[in-house]
Amino acid sequence: MNLGEYFKRRQRLVDRALERWVPGENEFPPQVHQAMRYSLFAGGKRLRPILALAAADAVGGRPVDVLPLACALELIHTYSLIHDDLPSMDNDDLRRGKPTSHKIFGEALAILAGDALLTEAFHLLTRPELMRDIPPARRMRAICHVARAAGSTGMIGGQVLDMAAQGKEIETHLLEYIHSHKTGALIAASVYAGAILGGGSARELKALNGYGEKLGLAFQVVDDLLDVQGEVKKLGKAVRKDKTQGKATYPAFFGIAESHRKAEALIGEALVFLKSFNGRANPLREIAKFILQRTT
């Protein structure tokens, strides 16, 4: 399969759905909808939505049944970026090559736009006119999983400890906790919730959960490496910031070469979890390999 083509096709599907389901820029009050859409359509790769769709593929589900979840995941991811970039958090001026939300709209509106994106995610997941073919109990299970992964013992928990660890000596297990939570949790939940909605069996869900966890952690290790080795122009955000801010990163702990090896090992383990799946899991396999090679 051609992963580039697959990504482009799925990105279009997700972008069209977001365009349709998220309130328009002119919807009242326009300020907040402009701010929401500014960050939402700033050129994200749509990795989480595509993982949810690919996980549904892997268990024989239909993309149309998973699309609202796919969009909700991107709304949650986008809100987390807006809030992480705030002056009182990472204080970033640049994201995906554009000024961050608070630089354009001011802090108050950036906070509220983030809040609104998070809330809209759960609105989208519960709208009665969507996902009509999914049994409501199954749908509720997927939403519950996403909420837990995004919450205080998931993504937010990771971000809290990431902030707390700045400039401090920490132990390896805390480093791993931060990485597997601040980024890993939502990536893993994208795979898992996509597979739930796709109708995966208990055995399939267990395997895909393993895949998602390894993939999520690998993604953040590669992110750390890109911060050390990447270019502002390609990444569209400031580089070498982790070091300046005294962040807990894999390269700072283990060095560049060893971090590379760890990411490779994690992707290898992720692929093992897909062993019992047929060709329908090929997108998930290709995405795992791509995570290692990505340069943006």
Next chain:
Amino acid sequence: MNLGEYFKRRQRLVDRALERWVPGENEFPPQVHQAMRYSLFAGGKRLRPILALAAADAVGGRPVDVLPLACALELIHTYSLIHDDLPSMDNDDLRRGKPTSHKIFGEALAILAGDALLTEAFHLLTRPELMRDIPPARRMRAICHVARAAGSTGMIGGQVLDMAAQGKEIETHLLEYIHSHKTGALIAASVYAGAILGGGSARELKALNGYGEKLGLAFQVVDDLLDVQGEVKKLGKAVRKDKTQGKATYPAFFGIAESHRKAEALIGEALVFLKSFNGRANPLREIAKFILQRTT
């Protein structure tokens, strides 16, 4: 009926449930759970949870089926207070007689604790071990309604315009939009979603929606009046702030006496919506009258 007793009993019910369902202070990472609980247990009246329970009473529902919704509404309300108090928003130092979240925990953790409370609300609403006797489709409908009321065209929309209107001349219809959204939307949704989970008929839901909208607007008008006439000691927050900040308020627009009359008229209209209900709606009736007399 004795409203004071009713309130106390229901507050205890809600507080015990929050204590049970919200992650404990020692749950990892403790910082965020301490910050969440600091604001959650700072002495709120639990008006929104009690409205949800009273609306279920009115249509013959059982409190136990509505309790997770009641708690979720308080989580959402608490997150909105934490974010509204932030330096870039209303910049308040005092809330319910105590230092605001960012004063104790710093801005970053206050923002994240707010995010976590909002996320936890939707987690609580979808946990499979709760609300087992409610048909999942009905439950989904209630969640969808809450999400819309809390989002960019509801509570957040009201807050966005409240910020934008500061120090500006605005028209009456915008004043009413701000009030009916920033406070009214979640109050109305508490009544409506409580009635959905309680198994209300279409006719009952329509009437309770009318009641909730009038009540929500009246609540904010009285809030404005308390800001003008109240005492810091009783209210536990700064007074006369609306004027200093150039906020759009009913007393500023219509004067104190006329604002009183408007609040009274709204409560009168709210009560008319309850005409066809029997004695089971008495708590809703008493709460409406109480809104007018409240001094905190």
